[in-house]
Amino acid sequence: MxxxxxxxxxxxxxxxxxxxxxxxxxxxxxxxxxxxxxxxxxxxxxxxxxxxxxxxxxxxxxxxxxxxxxxxxxxxDTTGKFYPKEPKARAIVNHRLCFNLAMYYRNIAEYVVGIINTILNYVAPMFYDYKRTPLGLKKMTIALDVFNTYLQRENTEYAASNTLTIADFPLITATMCLEAIDFKLNAWPYVEKWYNNFKRKHPQLWEIAEGGMQILSDCEKNPPEVSMDQHPIHPLRKNK
Ligand SMILES: N[C@@H](CCC(=O)N[C@@H](CS)C(=O)NCC(=O)O)C(=O)O
Structure with missing residues (x-):
């Protein structure tokens, strides 16, 4: 593989x-x-x-x-825990994956990654607006509100249940983008608790996200001076 x-x-x-x-x-x-x-x-x-x-x-x-x-x-998954077969448990996992793709990571990416600096400027069109805007922040905080509500309502240790599932991974890697720009999670206590719990309980899995976070964090602090329009081959760059 x-x-x-x-x-x-x-x-x-x-x-x-x-x-x-x-x-x-x-x-x-x-x-x-x-x-x-x-x-x-x-x-x-x-x-x-x-x-x-x-x-x-x-x-x-x-x-x-x-x-x-x-x-x-x-x-x-031989344990049947990471991606349960039981329809309702599986539906919650699928729901969290869809929520991440459609709202949570999407809004975080629009706010954070697109803007993290100019090196990521020739990525997807959603990253083309480099400025962190009040609207972007609002959309991101709404997504955080929603995730906080899911965690609070279900009162589970992980995103979809009381065991780690495949849904936690993309939600964790989306959330690490916030840490990369030093965006605090205190206003979303259930998200913060879930995130810190994952780090503590799964250090080897966290290490994978942490490597990416470090790179994004370095970019945030020292934005390389590259402009999107200098990209040699991206089909969506301006004036192509
Ligand atoms: N929906 C895709 C999104 C993947 C994605 O956005 N990948 C970015 C890198 S983090 C990418 O390849 N962007 C290419 C580009 O914009 O040029 C997935 O979940 O796999």
Missing amino acids: KLYSVVDGPPSLACRQALKALNIQYELVDVNFNKGEHMTSEYAQLNPQKEIPVLVDDDLIMGESNAILQYLGDKY
């Missing part, structure tokens, strides 16, 4: 956490985002969306981190 991954990409890091948690041996292929390695025609054969991560398992070649997490859970 191979995972094409980018060192500071939350979706990639979530897949790496799942692979580690499930004890799966695989080859990690680092895709150099800044060199546009995901923009080549070779990479487009793996993922026409030209996004990272991509999983290759025999003849299965697939992007979209949620689908990767679900596949890994279906195929390799």
